[in-house]
Amino acid sequence: xxxxxxxxxAIDGPAASGKSTVAKIVAKRLGLIMVNTGAMxxxxxxxxxxxxxxxxxxxxxxxxxxxxxxxxxxxxxLSTILVxxxxxxxxxxQNGVNQRVSGVAAIPEVRALLVDKQREYLKLGSVVMExxxxxxxxxxxTPFKVYIDASEEVRLARRSAEGLNDAVAKRDAEDxxxxxxxxxxxxxxxxxxxxxxxxxxxxxxxxxxxxxxGAPAEIFG
Ligand code: CDP
Numbered sequence: 001x002x003x004x005x006x007x008x009x010a011i012d013g014p015a016a017s018g019k020s021t022v023a024k025i026v027a028k029r030l031g032l033i034m035v036n037t038g039a040m041x042x043x044x045x046x047x048x049x050x051x052x053x054x055x056x057x058x059x060x061x062x063x064x065x066x067x068x069x070x071x072x073x074x075x076x077x078l079s080t081i082l083v084x085x086x087x088x089x090x091x092x093x094q095n096g097v098n099q100r101v102s103g104v105a106a107i108p109e110v111r112a113l114l115v116d117k118q119r120e121y122l123k124l125g126s127v128v129m130e131x132x133x134x135x136x137x138x139x140x141x142t143p144f145k146v147y148i149d150a151s152e153e154v155r156l157a158r159r160s161a162e163g164l165n166d167a168v169a170k171r172d173a174e175d176x177x178x179x180x181x182x183x184x185x186x187x188x189x190x191x192x193x194x195x196x197x198x199x200x201x202x203x204x205x206x207x208x209x210x211x212x213x214g215a216p217a218e219i220f221g
Contacts, residue, residue, distance in 0.1 A: 007032075007126045007215065010134035011206070013148035014175070014183060015168040016155035018194050018202060019130040022148060025203045027077060027128040030219050035079040035121050037131035037138075038101075040114045042092040043070060043081045045100040050083070055103045062109045072117045074124060098166045102174035105132075111181055126219060132175055135186030143213040145189035146206055154195045 009026065013019045020036055027034035044065075048055050053064050071082045080087065091097070104110055111133075118138050121127050129138065135145035150158075152169055159166045175183040185191055190209045194202045210219070 005216070006122050007144060007219065008122055008134075008139040008142040009126075009128040009144040009146075009206075009210065010139050010142055010186065010189070011128060011130040011146050011148060012132055012134050012136070012183070012186060012189065013130075014150075014155065014172045015166065016159045017148045017150045018158065018199065019148050021199055022194075022202045022206060023128045023130040024078070025199065026206050029203070029207075030126075030128075031077075031221070032126045032128050032219070033074055033077055033079065033121060033124060035118065035127050035129040037114065037118055037129060037134065039079070039092055040070070040072065040081055040117065041101050041105040041110070042097050043083050043088060044110055044114070045097045045104045046088045046092055047083050048100060048104060049096050055100045058107045058109075061104060061107055065109060065113055070113070070117070072120070074121075079121065093164060095165055098164075098171065102171050102178075105175070106178040106180065108180050132183040133181035133186075135189045136184060137181045140186070143188070144210055144215060145186050146209050147185045147189045147191045148202065149191060149193045149195075151195045 009032070011019050011023045024034050047064060047068050048061060051064055053060050055061060069084050073080045115138055118129060135142070155168050159168060172183065192202060192205050
């Protein structure tokens with residue numbers, strides 16, 4: 001497929017709604033690249049901890065961006081991010097990162113840098129990209145947009161089942177109320193409430209959206 005034929009499947013939704021799991025399965029099934037944009041914002045938050053940068057001081061964070069190299073790539077069909085050549089791995093899910101990431105993600109310069117990197121992925125191939133603003137800002141023209149939701153109760157239960165302590169409601173509130181690229185249902189996105197659905201059901205629902213919206217037959221193999 002030529003670059004113009006590459007498609008972007010945008011999957012947005014609140015914290016712990018199951019986006020990443022679903023995006024990974026859909027991407028694997030269709031042979032597309034799965035891009036986890038949350039990991040990119042988490043990597044910036046992680047770097048502020050490493051460098052002792054105060055996230056409430058936006059100009060200090062912006063200055064840090066000039067001195068740190070964030071490199072995005074793909075490994076086994078999944079996006080990767082290195083910070084000055086180092087892969088922070090599981091440290092991206094640590095509590096300090098959870099607490100800082102929404103603040104960092106509200107800084108326009110951080111978003112501008114990462115959105116550019118996210119759009120670059122489409123040059124490599126078709127993508128399933130998950131985040132908060134993929135259907136609204138990163139790829140507003142893609143017809144393939146879903147918003148995966150789940151009740152707060154279900155999302156909290158999913159996080160604690162992973163053994164993680166994450167104030168999802170607080171993060172959602174911050175992500176939804178920020179001025180730039182807030183978490184919202186993008187124009188034309190199909191909302192899937194996954195509260196009472198298993199992962200496979202959600203995957204099927206996403207596949208159905210792709211078919212309904214006219215995804216090219218080639219991507220279904
Ligand atoms: O923990 P969960 O998988 O739900 O979140 P994530 O996808 O890892 O995203 C972590 C944080 O990054 C979010 O709470 C947002 O503040 C920010 N984010 C964003 O602003 N825009 C995106 N496209 C993706 C994440």
